[in-house]
Amino acid sequence: MPAVTPASTSASSGKALRVAVLADSDTRWKWGALTAKRIAPEHAGDPDIRLDGFLLRGRATPTARQLDEVGVRADSLREVTGVEFLRAMGTAEAADTYDIVVLALVGGGVQAMLHGLRHAWGARTRRPLVVTGYVGVVYEKLADGLLLRHGADLVLANSRQDADRFRAVYEGVGADASSVTEVALPFLGGKPYEGTNDPYTVVFAVQPSVPAGRKDRAYLLNRLIRHARLHPDRQVLLKLRSKPGEQTTHIEELPYQKLAQKTDLPANFRLGYGNMGEVLDTTDLLVTISSTAALESLHRRIPTVVLTDLGIREALGNHHFVGSGCLASWDQLDAGHEPVPDPEWVARQGVVADGSYATAFDAARDRIAKLLDAAELPPLAPYYTTVTAPGYLPGILARHHLGPDGGPLPGAPAADRQAGPVRQIVRRAARGAYRHGVQRVAPVIRRMGEL
Numbered sequence: 254m255p256a257v258t259p260a261s262t263s264a265s266s267g268k269a270l271r272v273a274v275l276a277d278s279d280t281r282w283k284w285g286a287l288t289a290k291r292i293a294p295e296h297a298g299d300p301d302i303r304l305d306g307f308l309l310r311g312r313a314t315p316t317a318r319q320l321d322e323v324g325v326r327a328d329s330l331r332e333v334t335g336v337e338f339l340r341a342m343g344t345a346e347a348a349d350t351y352d353i354v355v356l357a358l359v360g361g362g363v364q365a366m367l368h369g370l371r372h373a374w375g376a377r378t379r380r381p382l383v384v385t386g387y388v389g390v391v392y393e394k395l396a397d398g399l400l401l402r403h404g405a406d407l408v409l410a411n412s413r414q415d416a417d418r419f420r421a422v423y424e425g426v427g428a429d430a431s432s433v434t435e436v437a438l439p440f441l442g443g444k445p446y447e448g449t450n451d452p453y454t455v456v457f458a459v460q461p462s463v464p465a466g467r468k469d470r471a472y473l474l475n476r477l478i479r480h481a482r483l484h485p486d487r488q489v490l491l492k493l494r495s496k497p498g499e500q501t502t503h504i505e506e507l508p509y510q511k512l513a514q515k516t517d518l519p520a521n522f523r524l525g526y527g528n529m530g531e532v533l534d535t536t537d538l539l540v541t542i543s544s545t546a547a548l549e550s551l552h553r554r555i556p557t558v559v560l561t562d563l564g565i566r567e568a569l570g571n572h573h574f575v576g577s578g579c580l581a582s583w584d585q586l587d588a589g590h591e592p593v594p595d596p597e598w599v600a601r602q603g604v605v606a607d608g609s610y611a612t613a614f615d616a617a618r619d620r621i622a623k624l625l626d627a628a629e630l631p632p633l634a635p636y637y638t639t640v641t642a643p644g645y646l647p648g649i650l651a652r653h654h655l656g657p658d659g660g661p662l663p664g665a666p667a668a669d670r671q672a673g674p675v676r677q678i679v680r681r682a683a684r685g686a687y688r689h690g691v692q693r694v695a696p697v698i699r700r701m702g703e704l
Contacts, residue, residue: 270294270302271350273381275338275366276357279315279323282308284388285357286325287439288409291614292353292384294622306330307338309358324528335365335653336665342381343373351381352625357388360401364637364646365653367404371633372659378629382406382621389438389545391415392573396422401649404635406624407617408432412603428636434620437603437613438545441552443530445606446537452521454488455480455538455586458529458546459509461494463569467507473542474512476562476583481522483587491524492532492546540586543570547579551604556591577602 272289276282286304293302306327308314314332315323333341341347342354354370356363363385374380385402386409399422402408410416416435423430457477464470474491481489491509510524525532529546533539539550539557550557558581559574566572574580578595599606605613624630637646639657647657654665 270352271305272302272353272355273305273307273342273351274327274355274357275307275309275333277309277311277359277362278313279319280388281357281359282306282315282320283323283325283440284386284438285355286323286327288357288384288386288436289353289355291436291439292407292409292617292621294618294625303328307341308332309338309362310334322526322528334665335362335369335655336661339366339369339373339655339661342370348374348377348380353621354381354383356383356385356405358385360394360398361649361652363405364401364635365650365655367633367635368646368650368659369653369655370659371404371635372655374632376632378631380630382624382630383633384409384621386436387411387415390543390548390570390573391418392543392570393567399423400426400428400636403428403432403637404633405432406630406633407434407620409434409436409617411436411438412601414601415603423636426636429634434617435603436617437605437610438548439614440530441549441605441610443533443549443553446553446555450535450537452486452488453484453537454490454535455484455540456490456492456532456536458492458539458541458544459494460542460544463542464563465507467512469563470507470509471512472562473560474509474516477540478516478518478522480583480587481519485519485521487521489519489522490532491522492529493524493526538586538591543573547574548602548604551579551594551599551602552606552610554606557594558586558592 270293272293274282274285274289276285286306289302289304304327306329308330310332320330342351356366358366367383370383383405384407385405386407387398389411391398391411395418399408399419403423408419410419410433413435416433419433420430423433457473464473477489477491481487491513493508493510513524529549533546533550533553533555536550536555539546539555540560541547541558542560542563547557547559557579559571559577559579561571561580561582563569565575565580571580576595576598578598579592581590581592603613637649639646650657650659651662654662656662
């Protein structure tokens with residue numbers, strides 16, 4: 254791996270910050286990179302940072318197309334294993350020149366990197382700040398996910414409600430809750446909704462894993478097609494997350510585009526990809542099961558519906574929207590219903606449609622500025638240790654080739670050796686086989702088991 258070059262300026266001098274973002278999927282790359290830009294203390298009103306991106310090698314490593322769709326550019330970008338990342342960050346040069354490390358990973362990955370960085374930095378008192386958080390709505394595994402993120406200098410909460418819940422969990426187990434910092438989703442923005450487009454456009458924002466079953470996904474597709482037929486004057490868009498063979502944050506076994514292949518689609522119905530922000534520019538009604546896209550839409554004051562057709566259930570995540578005023582069914586939409594969001598609920602969810610979004614990250618910026626100016630920082634101190642979780646933590650660390658102390662296990666991938674052509678081919682083939690198995694073989698086996 255190439256050596257890390259020193260940053261020419263420092264945060265404390267009021268100039269460019271050096272930020273490293275480690276992400277394990279396209280969605281988390283988007284969150285991590287945009288978060289880095291939002292939380293950087295501003296100088297003369299403009300955050301000046303050097304952003305180095307690291308993509309964690311795995312089943313959901315984003316493709317070039319996915320990265321292009323996200324639209325967030327980095328000064329450098331490369332694919333690494335967890336151990337390679339830790340070796341890069343563990344050098345004295347990196348520890349001295351990086352100001353912030355953003356861990357945009359699933360909970361287990363965050364926990365492994367926290368222990369790995371603690372081991373790599375040792376007793377060093379001058380080290381980068383470590384920041385982590387959630388990509389969107391937190392509607393499941395609250396305690397598990399939060400405790401796996403404990404130990405970072407800042408654990409970002411995307412809303413007032415999340416900040417309260419996060420602190421309650423940490424305090425409830427006797428863990429330090431001072432890291433919890435309220436912000437907002439970093440990808441909100443765009444022009445406010447100004448009225449009906451021509452043509453009136455309905456967008457269904459799909460999710461890779463919700464719902465999971467073929468029957469439910471086919472039902473939603475058929476209802477969307479029916480809506481298009483009932484309203485020929487409307488443009489109806491099925492907003493897709495990934496192409497077959499690609500993976501996102503969650504596994505998608507049954508892509509909607511495959512379900513639509515044998516369906517006679519009306520002329521005003523289309524399938525599309527693209528950056529969600531750009532799609533919302535021409536959206537008149539956003540429909541979803543529980544996607545974070547609903548919060549992006551509400552931020553712009555676009556009429557937004559969270560579907561109840563399949564029930565209001567924790568497994569779907571739409572229970573999070575109870576009290577929002579956005580819950581409705583396709584029957585109601587077909588009849589012309591448009592929801593009216595509850596302003597108090599919207600405000601508690603970090604949706605700042607009132608124009609205060611520019612200040613939503615002030616608390617995080619102030620805290621980061623103070624920590625960067627501190628004479629020294631204590632070692633990272635995750636709640637989970639071999640004392641508090643001896644039956645849980647070692648397995649999490651081992652999945653990332655780390656031992657119980659956070660150090661690399663024997664045989665872990667070397668950071669100073671570029672994979673040869675054969676290994677690169679094998680790696681791509683293995684990843685393709687995994688995705689083929691998820692999207693083609695697994696559903697067949699599951700259907701056979703139901704016979």
